[in-house]
Amino acid sequence: MAGVEVGVTLEDLEKKMAGFAKERDWDQFHSPRNLLLALVGEVGELSEIFQWRGEVARGLPDWKDEEKEHLGEELSDVLLYLVRLSDVCGVDLGKAAMRKLEVNAINYPVNLCKGCSKKHTQINVGNNASGGGITGSIYSDGSTNSSDGV
CATH class of the missing domain: 1.10.287.1080 (MazG-like)
Incomplete structure (x- = not known):
């Protein structure tokens, strides 16, 4: 074209x-x-x-x-x-979108979300069964009280 x-x-x-x-x-x-x-x-x-x-x-x-x-x-x-x-x-839409992808990666850790369609506020990040990844809570505004500083 x-x-x-x-x-x-x-x-x-x-x-x-x-x-x-x-x-x-x-x-x-x-x-x-x-x-x-x-x-x-x-x-x-x-x-x-x-x-x-x-x-x-x-x-x-x-x-x-x-x-x-x-x-x-x-x-x-x-x-x-x-x-x-x-x-x-x-x-800056590009920067905002990249930041949102980073936030989504925090809100939806692979080990807790793979194959799951729940909203991040429904995921109990504090009871991470694998023992790795993020521990702590993720709040609806995207902030955390995680132990790994995320």
Whole structure:
């Protein structure tokens, strides 16, 4: 496809979105609230694609090419509004996402969570049966009183 770059970063998208809005004098409309509401609208459009389908197999083997293309368009809309919202709010989305992955690794230690779908607040980290890993409690805000300083 012409014009599509390989290895696009969040920063690339952020710059493109900022330039797109500036060229059209849309910054006046891109308040955090408006962008969030637009994002929610796009998530709604994305969810409509899956509505009434039941479970869908990974890779979407039963989907037509046109359906996959439509899905890609809606996923892109969600991503672009999310990137624009983070930029307007002054949040480095890449760094925030990496930090969240670190927090999730603490909240969901492999030895306690593998194959388990419980929320981290339902996992008794203090009764770690393997004797290794994190010991202590993990609170709903992500803070701990663990013995290993995590």
